[in-house]
Amino acid sequence: MNAAATQAQLAQTAAPSHERGLLRFITAGSVDDGKSTLIGRLLFDSKGIFADQLDAISRAKHKRTVGDTVDLSLLTDGLEAEREQGITIDVAYRYFATPKRKFIIADTPGHEQYTRNMVTGASTADAVIILVDVSKVKLGEDGSVELLTQTKRHSTIAHLLQIQHVIVAVNKMDLVDYDQTVYDRIVGAYQQFAQQLGLQDVHAIPLSALAGDNVVEASARMPWYQGPTLITLLESLSVYEDAHEEAFRFPVQLVARHNGHEANDFRGYMGRIEAGKVARGDKLVVLPSGQSATVKDIQTLDGSLESASAGQSVTILLDEYLDISRGDLLASAAQPSTILKTVNADVCWLSEEPLDLRRKYWLKHTTKQVAARVAKVDTLLDINTQERRPAETLKLNDIARISVNVQQPIAADAYQAIRATGAFILIDEVSHQTVAAGMIRID
Template sequence: MGTQTTGTESTLLRLATAGSVDDGKSTLVGRLLFDSKSVLADQLDAVERVSRDRGLTTTDLALLTDGLRAEREQGITIDVAYRYFATARRSFILADCPGHVQYTRNTVTGASTADVVVLLIDARKGLLEQTRRHLAVASLLRVAHVVVAVNKIDLVDYSEDRYLELAEQISTAGADLGVADLRTIPVSALEGANVVDRSERTPWYDGPSLLELLEELPQADEPSDESFRFPVQTVIRPQRAAREERYRDYRGYAGQIAAGVVRVGDPVVVLPSGRRSTVEGIDTADGPLDEAFAPQSVTLRLADEIDITRGDLVASASDAPTPTQDVEGTVAWLAERPLLPGSRVLLKHTTRTVQAVVRDVVGRLDLDSASLEPAERLELNDIGRVTLRLASPIAAEEYLVSRRTGAFLLIDPSSGGTLAAGMVGDALAAVRCPQERPAQYAI
C-alpha cells in the first residue's frame, strides 16, 4: 500500500457509520460530537430545549443527528448526511447512513469513499442479518478498517462475558466475509462509556476509546503504483478563441485524474478508440503544471488532434486496459423491483454511460455461509454476480485492481434512478477467500 499517515499529524479521515434500526447510532454520533466539543452552543441549546419539552431529565444527544427523522416519517427518500468535525489530532468527514434495511443503498454510498466504517450492534441483540450485510458491503468495497461498536453495554450490566462472546462472533463473521481489518469496542453511547473517554465501568477492557482509535488509524491511501487513468469529463474550446490568437488552436480535455501520475511528454492512449499521442500540456486554474496526480482536476492538451468526447479514457500507453462489451461483475442490488436476465439498463462507468442488457444472474451471496448460491434473480439488498452485454465498449479494469476504474452503476433508463452499485470482476472472491485479496489492499 502507499505511504500511510499516522494519527499524530492533523490528517483527514473519512468515516461512515452504519447499523440496524434502534442500535443507538444517532446517540453514538451525537455523543461523539458532544464529548469532542464539536457542537456549537446554539445547537446544544436547541437540543437541550427540545429535550426539556419532551420531559427528559437529560439531554437527548440523538437529536443532534436526527434532523432527517421528520423527512423519514413523511416518506421522503433519505440520503447520506455528511458531517464535519475535528479534534486537535485529526479532521473527520462523517457519512451518517440511515439504518433501515431499505436504505442499504446509502450505506453503499457512504462506505464507497470511507477509510473506516463504524458499525453498531446492540449488545442485547447481537449480530443480525443487517450486520452481516454491512460487513459484506465493507469487504466488497475494500474499506480499509471496520470498527464494530458493541453499544448499550450498560444494558447488559457492562458484562465482560457478553462482550467477549459478541467479539468472537464478530471476528468470525468478519473473517468469513473477508473484512481486512476488524476491531471491536464496548461502548455505551447513552452514558458516554468508551466513546471519547475510556470508562471505569469496563476495567476488563484495556483498548482505546472509539475516538482514540479513530485518531490513530492510518489513512487508507490509494496504491502509489497505479497506472495513469483519466476519464474525460468535457472538451474545452474557449469561446474567446476566435478573438485571441493564443487561444485559436486551443483544445483541452478536462476531468479528474482517477489514478496514477501524468507528466508532460508522457505517451498515452485514448480509449476505446485506441488512438495514441503524447501529453503536450497540463493546465489548471492556477497555471500550467509539469506533472499531476490523482485526484487532481486538470485539463490535458495532447500533441495530436484526436476525436475525443466525454466518456473517453486517457490512459498510460504502456499498460492500458482492453476495452470490452462483455462485463462480469458483482452488484449490490438497490431497487425494489428484482433484477432478471434480459433486463435492459444503463451502465455508468467513470464518465461514460452506455446501454446494457443483463445476460445472466450467476448467483447471490449467502450472508450466513459467505458462499455464492444459485439464483434466478436478485431482490432488494441482495449481493450477487451478473454478466452484462454492452452496446458499446468501456475501458474497465477489475475492482480488485482499481477501485476507480473497476466500479460502475446500473441505472434505470426510464426514470434515471440508480438500480445497483457494481464492481467489475469477481469481487466476491475476497469474501469467499480473503487470502486472495491483492497486496495493495492489505493493512
C-alpha cells in the same frame, strides 16, 4: 480480542503524521443499535457542537431519553419522520475536528429497507463503525453466538466496497453490567465471520454511547479493556491514498476548444485524475480506441504544471491531433485498462422494482454512459452463510454476481485494483432511477 491484541493492531495501523488528514467514516448496524446516539456523543464530548444546537435538541419535542438526559441522536436525525419514528432514514453527514484530525461522518440507516442509503454513504468511506447491540445478540447456553443479519449485511458491503478499516463497536454495554465475558463472546463470533468474509483490518471496542463509556473518555466501569477509546482510534487510522501509486487513469469530462476567434488551435482534455500520476512527455493510450498519445502540457487555473497526481482536476494537452471525446479514458501506455464488452460484476440491487432481464438499462462508468442489458444473474450471495446460489432475478438489497452486455466497449479495471474505474451504476432507461451499484471483477 484482548487488550494486547487491540494495542498491537493499533500500533500496526497508526498513521504517520503526514497521513492524518481528513478521515471519512460511516456508522452501520441494525435498527436502534445506537448509531445516531454514538455520533451525537462523539460531537458532544469532543466539543463538536455549538451551544445553540445543544439548546435546540434539549427543547426538541421528540424526546427518547429518560429524565433530563439530552437526546443526542437528534443531532443527526434531522428529518421529522426520523424523529417521530426514532429511526434514521436518510444518510446524515456531519463534520467535526479534533486537534489531531478532521472528520466527515455519515450516519447511515440501519433498517434493511434503506440498505441502498448505506451503500451510498459507504462508497467514499475510509472506515466503517459497525455497531453491535449487546441486547439483541443471541447468546446460547452452549456457547453459540448469533449475530444479526444486518451486521452481516453491512460487513459484507464493507468488504465488497474495499473499506480500509472496520471498527466493531459493541454498544450498550451498560445493559449487561459491562460484562467482559459477553463482550469477548460477541467479538469472537464477529472475528470468525470477518475471517470467513475476508476482512483484514478489524478493531473491536466495548462502549456505551448513551453513557459515554469509551467513546471519547476511557470508561472506569470497564477496567478490563485497556485499548484505545473510539476517538483515539479514529485519530490514529491511516488514510494513505493508494490511488497515487496506481496506474494513471484520466476519464475525459470535456474537450476544451478556443472561442473560434483565435489563431491557435487549442484543444485540451479536461477532467479529474482518478488514479496515478502524469507528467509532460508521458506516453499514454486513448481508450477504447487504442490510439497512442504524448502529454504536451498540463494546465490548471493557476498555470502550467510539470506533473499532476490523483485527485487533481486538470486540462491535458497532447502532441497529437486525435479523435477524443467525453467518456474516453487516457491511461498509462505501460499499464492500460481492460476493454470490456461484457462486464462481470458484484452488484447491490437498489431498486424496489426487481431485475427484469428483458429490460434495457444505462451503464454509467466514470464519464461514459452506454446502453446495457443484464445477460444473466450468475450467483446470489447468501448474507448469513456467505454461500452463493443460482438465481434468475434480483430484488431490493440483494447482492449478486451478474454479467452485463454493453452496446459500446468500456475501458475498466477490477474494482479491487482501481476503485474509480472499477465501479459503475445501472440506470433504468424509462424511470432514470439508479437501480444498482456495481463493482467490476476481472479474472
